[in-house]
Amino acid sequence: MRRQAHLWFLESMDQVNRAIQRTNDLEQMMSDALDAVIAIFNCDRAWLVYPCDPEATSWKVPMEHARPEFPGLFVLGLDLPVDPEIAKVFQAVRASSGPVRFGPESEHPLPAEAAKRFSIQSMIGMAIYPKGISPTC
Amino acid sequence: MLGLHQCSYPRVWTPQEERLFQEIGRRLEDELTSLLMFRNLGESERKLEEAQRLTHVGYWERDPDTDLITWSDETYRIFGLEPQARALNLAQLPELVHREDKQIVVEAVAEALRGAGATTLSIEWSGPTARCVSSTARAM
Numbered sequence: 121m122r123r124q125a126h127l128w129f130l131e132s133m134d135q136v137n138r139a140i141q142r143t144n145d146l147e148q149m150m151s152d153a154l155d156a157v158i159a160i161f162n163c164d165r166a167w168l169v170y171p172c173d174p175e176a177t178s179w180k181v182p183m184e185h186a187r188p189e190f191p192g193l194f195v196l197g198l199d200l201p202v203d204p205e206i207a208k209v210f211q212a213v214r215a216s217s218g219p220v221r222f223g224p225e226s227e228h229p230l231p232a233e234a235a236k237r238f239s240i241q242s243m244i245g246m247a248i249y250p251k252g253i254s255p256t257c
Numbered sequence: 258m259l260g261l262h263q264c265s266y267p268r269v270w271t272p273q274e275e276r277l278f279q280e281i282g283r284r285l286e287d288e289l290t291s292l293l294m295f296r297n298l299g300e301s302e303r304k305l306e307e308a309q310r311l312t313h314v315g316y317w318e319r320d321p322d323t324d325l326i327t328w329s330d331e332t333y334r335i336f337g338l339e340p341q342a343r344a345l346n347l348a349q350l351p352e353l354v355h356r357e358d359k360q361i362v363v364e365a366v367a368e369a370l371r372g373a374g375a376t377t378l379s380i381e382w383s384g385p386t387a388r389c390v391s392s393t394a395r396a397m
Contacts, residue, residue, distance in 0.1 A: 125273050129280075136281050146292040153285055157261065160281075161274065165262035172258035190264040213258055218279045224267045242268035244275070245260035246282045250289035 132160045147183070154185040164190045165238075172214060172247055174207035192238055205231035209245070219246040259285060306330060319347060321370075326350065335390060354380045354390075365392075 139152040154166040167184035178199040186192050193200065202210070212220050212228050222228045223235075223242040230240055259282050270278075306329070309315055315332025319325070324347055330340035336353050347366060351359040358380040377393045 129273070129277055132277055133280060133284070136284060140284065140288050144292065144295065146289070146296060149288060149292060150285070153281075153288075157281060160277070161261055163261045163268070164264040167260055167262070169258040169260065186262075187264075190262070192262070210258070219270075219275045219282070221270050221275070225269045238262070239264040240262045241266060242263040242270065243260060244270050244278055245258050246279060248259050248282050248286040248289070250286055250293055 135160060150183050151185065154183060158185055158187070165192050167192060169245075172210045174202065174210040174214075176202050178202060179206065179210075190239055203231075203233070205233060213245050213247045216246070219244050310334075324348075 135156050136153060139156040140149055142152055143149050150168065154168075157166040158164075165184065165186040167181050167186075169179055170182050171179060173179075178201055180199045181193040184192050200206070209222065209228075209231055212222075220228060221242075221244050223230045223240075230243060234240060261278070309329055309331035313331065313335065315329045315335050317326055317328045317332050320327070326345045326347060328341075328345065333340040333342060350366070351362045354362055361380060377391065379389055379391045
């Protein structure tokens with residue numbers, strides 16, 4: 121069982137690496153990587169949010185891949201206000217050095233309004249800090 | 258922030274999934290850093306090229322191991338050549354200046370190679386129209 125889990129980990133990383141290395145174009149790389157992530161986790165939506173800043177006035181989704189039945193914010197092309205619930209999500213993610221789970225069996229509830237609007241039943245997120253852009257990704 | 262949604266059922270993310278997600282996030286962070294730097298470098302090069310074009314200033318450098326001289330596009334234009342038209346070595350450099358200035362170039366290059374600090378010289382281009390070129394070289 122442990123060996124199988126390790127194998128799955130290695131195969132998944134290989135899948136992501138291959139998606140990343142296919143191109144030098146930033147947008148295409150992220151698009152391919154998000155596709156791979158959806159396939160690996162068999163989830164419904166993979167996305168990048170910017171800025172991940174509880175003090176910001178708004179947030180947006182610069183890139184997102186989703187199953188057709190669950191389109192997200194990217195399709196709408198909107199900037200949304202950072203309301204208190206979203207601010208809590210950003211705070212939790214930035215305070216953690218690893219992924220943060222939201223929803224079932226987690227200490228962090230889903231942001232109710234966003235969950236309702238985008239049919240979210242579970243969520244996992246982590247802050248990433250690429251050098252060269254504002255550290256609020 | 259990188260994130261995943263499960264909309265079709267209330268999923269509980271396992272520790273293995275968390276670990277993999279974290280590793281993928283770090284991998285993407287590294288790759289985004291590289292590509293952003295690559296993009297910024299390209300942008301800086303474009304700005305440098307544009308600044309050279311506007312001010313008619315070019316740069317050149319010689320690799321002592323290969324003796325090849327790399328010129329910026331504007332340096333080619335200053336010497337009346339098509340940008341990146343041909344590779345040049347040090348011996349070919351005096352051919353491009355007025356015959357009376359060839360010795361000046363040879364001596365200036367020798368001085369720069371001795372590491373005598375910045376060497377500045379004014380030379381005349383040997384092309385069909387009169388042109389004075391000022392060049393500063395420093396061994397690094």
